[in-house]
Structure formats: structure tokens, C-alpha cells
Amino acid sequence: MDLSADLSTGERIRVLRESRGMSRASLAQLCGRGTDWLKKIESGERELRSHTLLLRLAAALQVHDLAVITGQDDGPAASVPLGRIAHPAMPAIWTAVMQRSLTSSAPAHADPAILQGRVDQTWHLWHTSEHNRTEVGALLPDLIRDAENAVRALDGDQRRAALVALSDVYRITGQATAYVAPAEMAWVVADRALAAAQDADQPAAIAAAAWNMGNILRETAYPEEALRVVNEAAELLRPHLDGAPEDWRGIYGALQLHAAVTVAREGRDGDAWRYWDRGDQVAKSLPANYVHPSTVFGRANVDFHAVSVATDLRKAQKALGLADDLDPDTMPSRERRARLWVEVARGHLQRGDTTAALHVMQMAHQIGAETVSYTPSARTVAAELWRSAPRSMRQEAGRLAELVGVSTG
Structure with missing residues (x-):
């Protein structure tokens, strides 16, 4: 400004x-x-x-x-290490989130079903676009404002449906702005998603918002709190699972996988695989082709998480063996496929195989360019490849680093 x-x-x-x-x-x-x-x-x-x-x-x-x-601009620029990755969509999203209106401008006929349909389409775009942050980020400001307005304009069952949609909007906002939003906005978004779901009094929405809150807690170095939140959400949802819609079981399974990764990063081998087994059992209880619309929980994602758990436990040989048995095309989410190859690259680096790591990182970037460019673990792999690549691969490693946005200066 x-x-x-x-x-x-x-x-x-x-x-x-x-x-x-x-x-x-x-x-x-x-x-x-x-x-x-x-x-x-x-x-x-x-x-x-x-x-x-x-x-x-x-x-x-x-x-x-x-x-x-x-105000002293007569000398050399003094750059500030922000610790986050800049994205052009952030200013408009920031304004929609942090400067929300206290009054409603929604028409009296606001339809929560239409709103939820727009949210579902946005989740689909997130999982299928190569440039998902940019394309989803362009939609979010209007979606946030429309969802907020609908909640203020409606009452009764329609308001509860709008609250579920609003919670969903803030969840996808959290996904799309992860690692690029200022920390205070990340917390605001996660809290609003959970508050809207609780206001709607809908267990599956509360569990999904808790899954999102767990992401924020884990990525800001609060693993114990992240585990507590997802476990509480799972316990809240468990009594409702018999005869519940498939998506309720899907989010329950996603909570188990979330816990598995959280404890794996803490080196808790036995606990990590126990949580993964619970997620595996949920997937087995669902149709073979089932995929949760936002978390993409399903058979393929359970198998992908096994690779992540093994990698986080630094069991590179096991992780790569598990990856060898996967068919990535069974995963409908481009974003999740890209992250799988990043995990495989991490496993290769743990074994000192820079050639294989570079190859699969190039694959990851081709699948989901923005997933790789805006994920810290992927950027770390790209930077490590640039530092450790042999002379014969130096040019390729440098090209990848530049594509990802890692400085090679």
C-alpha cells in the first residue's frame, strides 16, 4: 500500500x-x-x-x-525474512477473512444447497488442478463473503445447512493458504471452521473442522494438541457411525490417518501403525472406489499414508517398498499424487540416492506444480537436491530448484 x-x-x-x-x-x-x-x-x-x-x-x-x-528508502533495500511463501491471491483472501462485515447483504432467498454445491466444486478444483492454489484462491474471497452472508440471512434448518457450508469454506481456505497465510490468519480460519460446525451441531462437520485444526496445530509445532483434537473428534463421531452416511465414516478414517502421521513425526513407531491400521479398517468397510470429497480418504489414500508414515519414521526401505506396490492413478487427487512423489523423494534422499530423488521430484512437479512449490517439505527436498547433486546432475537439479522457487544464488 x-x-x-x-x-x-x-x-x-x-x-x-x-x-x-x-x-x-x-x-x-x-x-x-x-x-x-x-x-x-x-x-x-x-x-x-x-x-x-x-x-x-x-x-x-x-x-x-x-x-x-x-520510510527511509534512500539506501539499499533491507529485505525481511517472512518465513512464508508469497502468493498473489493472499491480499484478497486476507481482506475477505480479516475484514468481514458485521451486517448481511445476502438476498432473502439465499439457498444453502447452491452454496454447498459451489463449495463442493471448489474442493474438486483443489484436488484436480495443477495450479490449485491460484485457481481456488481466485474463488475464495467471494465464497467466503457469500457464505458469511447466508449464515446471517437465514434461520432454522437452512441456517444450520449454511453453517456447515461456511465451515467447509473455511476448511478449504485453510488448505489453499497453508504456508502462505500469516500465522494469525491461519488460526482465525481454523477456529472459524470449527466454530461454524459446532454452531450447526453437525458431528461430521465438527470432525472435519477438527481435522483441519489438527493440521494447523501440527504444522505450528503443537503435535500433542493436534493429536488431542483429532482423537476427541473421533470419539465424538464414533457413536454416530452405525448407519451413518459414507462420508461420516470417511472423515473418521481421515482422523485416524492424521493421528498416524502426527505420531510418526514424533518417532512413535507402534502408535503410528496402530492409528494407520484403524484407518485401514475404515477403508475396508467402505466401497472400494469410495473417496471422501475433501480429505480424499479412501483405499488409495490409506495406502499413500503408509508411505508417509514409513518416511516420517525414517524407514526409507519400507517406504520405498510400499511405494513400489502402489498404482498412483487410483488416487483422483492430483494434489495428493504430487505429495506422494515428494514422500518417495524423501525416502530416496534418506538412502542417499539423489538420482532417483531428482527423478521423482520432477514427476511430482509435473503432476502438481503448485503443490510442490508451496509445500515446505517439497521445497526442502528441492534445496537438498541442489546442494547434494553430483556435477552430472547439477543443471537438472538447478532447473528444478528454480521451478520450485528455491534460490540457487
Whole structure:
């Protein structure tokens, strides 16, 4: 955004904070300081001399150049390590999420069935598009606003149906903005998905939102909380499974696989395979061709997760053996197929086979370019290949790194 040259550093911080919908307390907490400290900085009562604190403020405000905050643009650019990957869809999504209206502009005839249909189509696009973040990201701002408006405009059973759709909207927002959204927005999105599902009082929607919350917790280094959330959701859903729709069992199975990966990353071998076995049993109880619409739980995804669990447990030989027995084409999700090949590449790297790792990473990128470019584990593999590739493969490894967006400078 354009800021007047007459603004002081404190005034710039205030304008940037307010434009992002952040409270003073939230921004101060992200910097490890109190609200009163930030108030004095913004008012000019206190001068901000610490370069470290300037960097923290810039990162929290998602500002790439310190000159935007200091107003001193007569020297070399001072870039800010944001720790997240930029995506052009984020500003519009941020605005829709963080600056939502408190009043409804929805027509009185808002139809939750039509809204849910749009959400389902968006999930389908997420799983089938090579450029899923870009294409889904373009749809999300209007979808978020329409879902929020529908919930405010409706009542009774129609409102509960709209709440389920709203929860679903925030779940796919969490998926599409993973690793590119500022941390505070990721938490807001996950919490709104869960709150809407609980307001609807629909067990399957609550379980799906908990699965999403578990993703956020696990990726922000709270594995114990992630496990607690998905286990509680599974227990909530369990009494309803007899005679329940297939998708209710599907999300129950997805919760088991989520737990399997969570504990595998903690090195808990026995627990990881026990959770995986539970997911496997759920898949066996469903039709062979069943696929959950958002989590893609089903026979193929259970088998794909076995590779992930083995890789996270650093059992490379087992992971690669399991991968050899898979038919990737049985998985309808392009996004999930790309992530499978990233896991296989990790397994090859664990064994020191850079040639095979590079080959399957190239396959992963061909299948889902944005899945690879915006997933930290994939970027880590690409960077490792660039560093460790022999001279004969250096050019190919460099080309992959550039495609993924990893610096080779």
C-alpha cells in the first residue's frame, strides 16, 4: 500500500496494522512485547531503535522491505525474512477473512444447497488442478463473503445447512493458504471452521473442522494438541457411525490417518501403525472406489499414508517398498499424487540416492506444480537436491530448484 512520506515510523506501523485488521495486542504479542509498548511506538512517545524488533514487526505485518516501515528508502533495500511463501491471491483472501462485515447483504432467498454445491466444486478444483492454489484462491474471497452472508440471512434448518457450508469454506481456505497465510490468519480460519460446525451441531462437520485444526496445530509445532483434537473428534463421531452416511465414516478414517502421521513425526513407531491400521479398517468397510470429497480418504489414500508414515519414521526401505506396490492413478487427487512423489523423494534422499530423488521430484512437479512449490517439505527436498547433486546432475537439479522457487544464488 502507498504510505505518505510525511508519516513517522510509528504512524506507518499503525496504518499497516489497521489495514490488515490486526489488533494492537495481537501485533505486540507476535513481537514478544506488551500492548503498552506498541501503543507508545505508534504514538511516537517511544523511539524504535532495535533492528531486531523492526524485523519482527515487518515480518508480523508481512512487509517485505523495512523501508515501508521506516520510510527511509534512500539506501539499499533491507529485505525481511517472512518465513512464508508469497502468493498473489493472499491480499484478497486476507481482506475477505480479516475484514468481514458485521451486517448481511445476502438476498432473502439465499439457498444453502447452491452454496454447498459451489463449495463442493471448489474442493474438486483443489484436488484436480495443477495450479490449485491460484485457481481456488481466485474463488475464495467471494465464497467466503457469500457464505458469511447466508449464515446471517437465514434461520432454522437452512441456517444450520449454511453453517456447515461456511465451515467447509473455511476448511478449504485453510488448505489453499497453508504456508502462505500469516500465522494469525491461519488460526482465525481454523477456529472459524470449527466454530461454524459446532454452531450447526453437525458431528461430521465438527470432525472435519477438527481435522483441519489438527493440521494447523501440527504444522505450528503443537503435535500433542493436534493429536488431542483429532482423537476427541473421533470419539465424538464414533457413536454416530452405525448407519451413518459414507462420508461420516470417511472423515473418521481421515482422523485416524492424521493421528498416524502426527505420531510418526514424533518417532512413535507402534502408535503410528496402530492409528494407520484403524484407518485401514475404515477403508475396508467402505466401497472400494469410495473417496471422501475433501480429505480424499479412501483405499488409495490409506495406502499413500503408509508411505508417509514409513518416511516420517525414517524407514526409507519400507517406504520405498510400499511405494513400489502402489498404482498412483487410483488416487483422483492430483494434489495428493504430487505429495506422494515428494514422500518417495524423501525416502530416496534418506538412502542417499539423489538420482532417483531428482527423478521423482520432477514427476511430482509435473503432476502438481503448485503443490510442490508451496509445500515446505517439497521445497526442502528441492534445496537438498541442489546442494547434494553430483556435477552430472547439477543443471537438472538447478532447473528444478528454480521451478520450485528455491534460490540457487
